[in-house]
Amino acid sequence: MADKIQVFTPSFRVEECLEQIRECLEIGWSGMGFKTVEMEKAWNDYTGLPHSHFLNSATAALHIAVAMLKRKHGWADGDEIICTPLTFVSSNHAVMYENMKVVFADVDEHLCMDPADIERKIGPRTRAVMFVALGGNTGRLKEVAKLCKDRGLPLILDAAHMAGSKLDGKDPGHWADVTCYSFQAVKNLPTADSGMVCFQDKTLDEEARKFSWLGINKDTYARAQQGNYKWKYGVDYVGFKYNGSAVMGAMALVGLKYLDVDNVRRRDIAALYDARFAGAGAIETVPMAADCIPSRHLYQIMLDDRDGLMAHLNAAEIFPGVHYRDNTEYDMYAYGKGTCPKAERASDRLITLPIHLRLSDDDVNRVADEVLKFVKAA
Numbered sequence: 001m002a003d004k005i006q007v008f009t010p011s012f013r014v015e016e017c018l019e020q021i022r023e024c025l026e027i028g029w030s031g032m033g034f035k036t037v038e039m040e041k042a043w044n045d046y047t048g049l050p051h052s053h054f055l056n057s058a059t060a061a062l063h064i065a066v067a068m069l070k071r072k073h074g075w076a077d078g079d080e081i082i083c084t085p086l087t088f089v090s091s092n093h094a095v096m097y098e099n100m101k102v103v104f105a106d107v108d109e110h111l112c113m114d115p116a117d118i119e120r121k122i123g124p125r126t127r128a129v130m131f132v133a134l135g136g137n138t139g140r141l142k143e144v145a146k147l148c149k150d151r152g153l154p155l156i157l158d159a160a161h162m163a164g165s166k167l168d169g170k171d172p173g174h175w176a177d178v179t180c181y182s183f184q185a186v187k188n189l190p191t192a193d194s195g196m197v198c199f200q201d202k203t204l205d206e207e208a209r210k211f212s213w214l215g216i217n218k219d220t221y222a223r224a225q226q227g228n229y230k231w232k233y234g235v236d237y238v239g240f241k242y243n244g245s246a247v248m249g250a251m252a253l254v255g256l257k258y259l260d261v262d263n264v265r266r267r268d269i270a271a272l273y274d275a276r277f278a279g280a281g282a283i284e285t286v287p288m289a290a291d292c293i294p295s296r297h298l299y300q301i302m303l304d305d306r307d308g309l310m311a312h313l314n315a316a317e318i319f320p321g322v323h324y325r326d327n328t329e330y331d332m333y334a335y336g337k338g339t340c341p342k343a344e345r346a347s348d349r350l351i352t353l354p355i356h357l358r359l360s361d362d363d364v365n366r367v368a369d370e371v372l373k374f375v376k377a378a
């Protein structure tokens, strides 16, 4: 029986991670601070963005992004943010956490939001746009950024898949007001669970630090550096406990060191799949934007009998994924059903083939062989 091939299997540099974590344990600091502060500085340097705040997840980052903008601009409950139905529910839940409403815009051939449809969906209560870079592809992000600027709408970038993607040679976060990255267990920069929120605006970054620490106006690490009155802090409002920990920061620092070389390998795997599927008419691949060097978090194809291919691959010990099921299939977003026909069609036809650093070229060829065998037999 052939070895199982999973859609994602993370690779950790175990000894280096343990060495970094050991430092936390030896000095007795595993929570917020220490390595989280180092990781924030390292992420600023890597992305060129001005502020990075290390959190327990991208879901927390997305909530914070919506919450800070809502407070800054005085948005009301029921005001709207335009987002995509083809995403992990965290993107849309972040809007719901703040009692706002998601209006869905359809996707284009990149499976990212289509600026023309965003424009059509802008209404009197639209307050912001949340762009999701599916698989690390930037799609038409620059056009969306221009549209947002012209219409005075803040742009939130869900960059959960985007660690290491480049747009015109820069981190795509440069085109957004706030960018949210995920370092969850199977992402391109895997930890166990963590994420980063990067505001362009210093005041929002400062506010976000308080919001993610229960509304407390001084974090424990900063207080530990003080002499007197270490124990004394104010609580300005009811915030959330969204902070990242030094142990996760330690893993993230190691992951960051290898992010670029890992992403080169991901792009090589994608190129190998592309070459194998060229000319196989029944298989539709997803074009990367021309100005983007993608992180290649995902390698997606579309075909009519997706479920048949899934069953065929599973029988061959290959376990792909689907990213994502159209969110309007879920009860809380069902009001959006029928508003994004391209996303709906894609959701029925999409399959994510295995892409990760443990795959050899032979493994990738084995997956491609099975896909082509299925398509030829159909």
Ligand SMILES: Cc1ncc(COP(=O)(O)O)c(C=O)c1O
Binding pocket: 056, 057, 058, 059, 060, 087, 088, 090, 091, 132, 158, 160, 161, 181, 182, 183, 184, 194, 195
């Ligand atoms: C598009 C997208 N947004 C947000 C998230 C949430 O990330 P996290 O698991 O770090 O909360 C994910 C995670 O899979 C995602 O795929």
